[in-house]
Amino acid sequence: MTSTSRNAVTDNAAWPHDPVRVALVGAGPWARTMHARMLAAGPETRLTAVWARRTDAARATAEPYGAAVAGSFDELLDTCEAVAFAVPPSVQAELAPRAAKAGKALLLEKPLALDLASAERMVDAIDEAGVVSQLVLTKRYHPTTRAFIEQAQGMSVTGARSCYLHGAFLGGDFATSWRLEHGALYDLGPHLLDLLDAAVGPIASIRATGDSRRWLELTCEHENGAVSQASLSGSVARDRALTRVELFGPGPELTYDTAEIDHEECWPILRREFAEAVRLGRSSELNAQRGLYLQRLLANSSPSGD
Numbered sequence: 001m002t003s004t005s006r007n008a009v010t011d012n013a014a015w016p017h018d019p020v021r022v023a024l025v026g027a028g029p030w031a032r033t034m035h036a037r038m039l040a041a042g043p044e045t046r047l048t049a050v051w052a053r054r055t056d057a058a059r060a061t062a063e064p065y066g067a068a069v070a071g072s073f074d075e076l077l078d079t080c081e082a083v084a085f086a087v088p089p090s091v092q093a094e095l096a097p098r099a100a101k102a103g104k105a106l107l108l109e110k111p112l113a114l115d116l117a118s119a120e121r122m123v124d125a126i127d128e129a130g131v132v133s134q135l136v137l138t139k140r141y142h143p144t145t146r147a148f149i150e151q152a153q154g155m156s157v158t159g160a161r162s163c164y165l166h167g168a169f170l171g172g173d174f175a176t177s178w179r180l181e182h183g184a185l186y187d188l189g190p191h192l193l194d195l196l197d198a199a200v201g202p203i204a205s206i207r208a209t210g211d212s213r214r215w216l217e218l219t220c221e222h223e224n225g226a227v228s229q230a231s232l233s234g235s236v237a238r239d240r241a242l243t244r245v246e247l248f249g250p251g252p253e254l255t256y257d258t259a260e261i262d263h264e265e266c267w268p269i270l271r272r273e274f275a276e277a278v279r280l281g282r283s284s285e286l287n288a289q290r291g292l293y294l295q296r297l298l299a300n301s302s303p304s305g306d
Contacts, residue, residue, distance in 0.1 A: 019046040020275045022107070023076045025095060026086035027052035027061040029173035030109075035086045038267040040065035044275035051076040052087075077102045082132075082278055085109055088178045089186070093118040097125035105132040105278045110190035111298060112291040114182060119295040126288045132277045133288035134270075137194055139243065139258060140286055141266040141273070145195075148245075148256040152199035158249040160200050160228035164188040166241035169213070169234035183212030184232035185301055190294045195245055195256070196220060196228045197297075208303040218301055 022039045024031060027050060040047040050062040051070035058069045070076035073095060077083070082105035085092045093113035096106055106126065112119040126133050139145045164184070168174040179187050185208075197203050201224040210216040218230040243258040277283050 015043040015272075015275070017044075017275070017279045019043060020082055020105075020278045021046055021048045021080045022082045022084055023047075023049040023051070023070065023080035024061070024067075024084045024086065025051055025073070025076065025091075027054065027057035028086065028176075031086035032061050034267070035084050035107075036061050036065060036067075038271050039084060040067070041267070041271070044272050045082075049076050049079040073098070077104060080104065082107065082274075088176065089114045090118070090178065093122055096122050100125045100129040100131050100133075103129060103131060105134075105274075106288070107134050107136060107274055108288060108291060109136050110291060110294065111186050112288065112295050114178065114186065116295055116299040119292050123288045123292045132281060132283045133291075134274045134277055134284060135286045135288070135291050136270065137191060137286055137290075138263060138266050138270075139191060139261075140194065141269040142261050142263070143265065143269075144258075144261050145256070148254070149195075149198045152247055152254055152256075155247065155251060155254060156249045157200045157222075157224075157226045157247045159226060160196060160245060160247050162192055162196060162228065162245040163231040164192045164241070164243045165231065165233050165236050165238060167235065167237050170237065179234065180213065183214075184216055184234045185212040186298060187234060188232050189216075189218075189230075189298055189301065190291075191243070192230045192232065192245075193218075193220070193297050193301075194290075194294055196230060197222075197294075199245060199247065199256075200224075200226050200228050203297055206297060206301045208301045210303060212303070216303065 019042055022045045024035050039045045047065050047067045049068040049070045050058045051073055052058040062069050083099040084107035089111050112122055201222040203220045204223045205221045207219045214235050216232045220228045245256040247254040
């Protein structure tokens with residue numbers, strides 16, 4: 001890791017506005033290791049408060065950054081102009097519409113919800129309130145990913161192979177109940193389907209085989225006639241996640257691999273783009289509507305029996 005990437009989360013580049021006051025819902029591992037740390041680093045944002053159903057966990061997440069511990073979700077809304085969610089999808093689907101109706105900008109995790117109807121209700125509430133929304137599709141904020149997508153969109157793709165594999169479901173902090181129940185499709189699928197859709201072209205249909213809790217294979221037919229395949233698993237023994245996309249066509253192949261990228265470089269870009277969207281009152285393309293599009297793909301991807 002370079003010195004630049006080590007300091008990326010606290011990059012203090014000039015910011016011409018007041019910091020966006022963001023409150024955090026959730027106090028689990030992802031809330032602690034990413035959301036709270038990123039939002040407190042500034043200068044674009046300031047972490048105002050944390051609320052979680054376990055007060056002791058909320059306090060442990062808030063105190064290192066001098067943030068308040070909210071006694072309720074409604075109290076949290078009074079502390080901020082934007083809300084970040086780091087909770088299970090079903091909780092996000094319940095609370096995000098309330099935050100939108102209160103006029104708060106939203107930093108949302110993927111998937112939006114665990115079912116399409118809940119995701120649609122959330123996006124309807126966001127659209128009706130007219131608030132800014134942004135998705136934490138982590139890899140999309142890395143310069144390497146953006147360069148790959150730009151290059152891919154300029155080539156003719158006949159077919160693609162891809163995978164997102166890790167062992168988090170085998171045990172540890174991220175072997176949470178919703179991940180173990182719904183498996184890799186809802187945890188890893190949004191990332192990989194988003195990359196394939198952006199790089200190859202809009203996905204027209206999906207066929208799924210396998211078991212989302214063990215190993216799932218997706219075959220995607222794209223509107224431009226290309227066919228891509230995606231392998232998903234959170235239940236294989238790996239020291240680190242393997243995320244790889246290979247594009248093939250009449251010209252040279254193009255490969256994207258996250259093995260050498262430093263995810264610390266994503267956070268300052270994500271933070272700044274969210275803050276800019278809030279201050280300008282205009283969501284980026286990685287917004288709740290994008291999340292709903294991916295949710296519809298997920299709904300059409302479940303193998304029989306899931």
